[in-house]
Amino acid sequence: MMKRFLRRPIRFLMAGAALVLLLISCQTTPQAQTTPPTTQPTAVASPGGELSAYPAQLPPLSYEYEALAKAIDAETMKLHHDRHHATYVKKLNEALKSQTNLQNRSVEALLRDLNSVPEEIRTKVQNNGGGHLNHTIFWQIMSPNSGGQPTGEIAQAINQTFGNFDSFKKQFNEAGGDRFGSGWVWLVRNPQGQLQIATTPNQDNPMMNGNFPILGNDVWEHAYYLRYQNRRAEYLNNWWNVVNWQEVNRRFQLASQQ
Numbered sequence: 001m002m003k004r005f006l007r008r009p010i011r012f013l014m015a016g017a018a019l020v021l022l023l024i025s026c027q028t029t030p031q032a033q034t035t036p037p038t039t040q041p042t043a044v045a046s047p048g049g050e051l052s053a054y055p056a057q058l059p060p061l062s063y064e065y066e067a068l069a070k071a072i073d074a075e076t077m078k079l080h081h082d083r084h085h086a087t088y089v090k091k092l093n094e095a096l097k098s099q100t101n102l103q104n105r106s107v108e109a110l111l112r113d114l115n116s117v118p119e120e121i122r123t124k125v126q127n128n129g130g131g132h133l134n135h136t137i138f139w140q141i142m143s144p145n146s147g148g149q150p151t152g153e154i155a156q157a158i159n160q161t162f163g164n165f166d167s168f169k170k171q172f173n174e175a176g177g178d179r180f181g182s183g184w185v186w187l188v189r190n191p192q193g194q195l196q197i198a199t200t201p202n203q204d205n206p207m208m209n210g211n212f213p214i215l216g217n218d219v220w221e222h223a224y225y226l227r228y229q230n231r232r233a234e235y236l237n238n239w240w241n242v243v244n245w246q247e248v249n250r251r252f253q254l255a256s257q258q
């Protein structure tokens, strides 16, 4: 009788211990699954990391509107940054407002995996996420008191790939001129590690095709029409007067680390 009385609390304690062990094991499994991978994809816009998609924020220009007048007039800069880029940011936030499962992803992550974005907002994310990313890069690779011949490692890489800077510039400008409608012309590092001139339609970014964007020029009419009207070739030619080779070299180094 006494033995039966003692067995019950022992069984009860053993069952309790088993339950505690089960709860501990349930807590540790998800933590192990969510450990970030050791190799993160390289950022393609922000020096500090990938670009926040939600909330997306308009980055301030690091120079005055009139600072790039060697290529782009102040009114175009103001409209381009304060209205066009701001609209991409606003529309990206609107598209992701109710998508709680996507809000912690970066713009780059969304563009790498557009198929995982619900179909009803996919085009909005592609266009406005791409627009936000492309323009963020664009403002960074231009600066006042810059332009001229390339410097640093990118200068050597351009010479090796295209013969010399003038030859590269000619091919880049021709590709930008041939881009039908709205889009971008880029110098990219392709997955084979080679430099290559590429164009993208609309607001697509080269990373969507596996290429790393090193520098890019916006050939949408909103980028040049006030000053150049239909003379896109003149805009493309003048744009080299404001290319920030220091930043382009930083991007080239990032691309090489991929």
Ligand SMILES: [Fe+2]
Residues within 6 Å of the ligand: 080, 084, 135, 218, 220, 222, 223
């Ligand atoms: Fe633009």
